Amino acid sequence: MNQEWRELTQGNKDSFVRLYDAYYKPLFHYGLKIRQDRELIKDCLHMLFCELWEKRDSLPAEIQHPKFYLFTWLKRIILKNLPKEESGIESITEVLIEDSIEAQQIEIEQLIETHRKLETALAKLTRKQRRFIQLRFFENKSYEEISQLENASVRTVYNVIYESLKSLKGSFLYQLLLIFIFSK
Amino acid sequence: MQEKGNTPPRVEELISDSSFVNYCLGTNEADCTFWQTWVAENPAQRPIIAEAKNLVILLRDTPSEGELTDARERLFRTLGFDKQKVGKTKLSAVYRWMAAAALLLCCGIASLYIARQAEVKPIPMAAQSWIKKLAPAGKIMHIRLTDGSLVDLAAGSTLRYPTLFKDSARVVALEGDAKFAVSHNTSKPFVIQTADLDIRVLGTTFHVQSFQTDRYARVALFEGRVQVEKEDRSYVIVPGQVLVYDKQKSSFETMQFDPEEEQKRIEGMLIFNNASYAEVGQRLAHKYGIKFMPDPNIDMAFSGRISNESVEEVIEKLNFTTAYHFYLKSNTLIAKRK
Known part of the structure; x- marks a missing residue:
């Protein structure tokens, strides 16, 4: 840097x-x-x-x-x-x-680290999983909307997202816990 | 909402549940109440709830791929970076699309009416500071908007735009001609308001000619998609088509256009089709920096093309083809019956 x-x-x-x-x-x-x-x-x-x-x-x-x-x-x-x-x-x-300068710096460091890990975790997902996670969370679409967009059943969308979340959780949940404790 | 028994819920289970996500984001009151009650009744599950909530919020506060691409493209366009050089591989597709979407929009030309009384539309946004730019005669003014869009404002044309695009749409107001290269942003459509038409795009390149003195407004599309609106009427045209609005008859017509001729129009060629004195005079004033006074007593219908001729040559042409004698006096165009 x-x-x-x-x-x-x-x-x-x-x-x-x-x-x-x-x-x-x-x-x-x-x-x-x-x-x-x-x-x-x-x-x-x-x-x-x-x-x-x-x-x-x-x-x-x-x-x-x-x-x-x-x-x-x-x-x-x-x-x-x-x-x-x-x-x-x-x-x-x-x-x-x-907060104090130090607390702010720790918060920033952890934000950076979290996003680095999220990136790595997302990279481990399949292309389809990544797309569904994008639609569901980054773009805040409902299961029904995703099912229409992607031409898949609501059940399938649910399952894909469930599996993706499981994988994401495994990758970096510990980190997540830390950062949000600091940032209220 | 799912029944949660005694087994602790898993994080992925919680987040897959829409009602839980609504609770985390505070988007549904009933869901909030349900989960607040649930957490109160199951204090042992607090850590896992917190974990799940954190993940939901992290995902919400991460830019989507579309947002990243738009932001990156907008920045590099604003800074004038070479797209090929700085674009990541995944972005090259976007730039190819951008190039393909280059659309050309030509509204415009000349009128039989002294359309001066036509009112400029009020801009529907208060509490915004606006910038107004007027391009001098014979010159093209290059303007860079804060969203990275580029505007080449033709001589005598006026563009008004906000210092920052804060609203859900990027709205600008144009009187006259301009070529736009709009940066792509799917969440903020770009709207050009002219005296007669509204032109709505997501991000693309086009040319607008919309002087109020002109009889026709034209929208010519090369690639991509554009929507043109007038009051409750709305038209979508496909590449290769031109939408022509006749202000006199208040009618729309869609037809095929010649791309080469359209390009010449962008470069400043004037095409008159039974044009009035007001239309011809106003256009010449912008092109050559001469002055012109509209005179409703002069009744002419001039047809012809003007590209690189000098102003003297143009006047000669007018003298040959109309019932009037034209000349310049103190840089002002004068017409007298022969």
């Missing part, structure tokens, strides 16, 4: 893309923890990486923890772009009551 960062500040496009691919998912998840609004978070991530690339020359080449830098930067963009009518005192205080 530190090397990628250094290369980014020297204008290396490949390093930028590697950073993007490595951190997009945990950043996305982190954003949703601040505010449960997918479209807003996607816009904010877009701004983050646009700014990152545009300001690459003026970024410090040596940062101790570039990834925390990215997460904090994202948080700032989100807070700036919250809908005006909703960024009232209530929601602001909610975000301002922050």
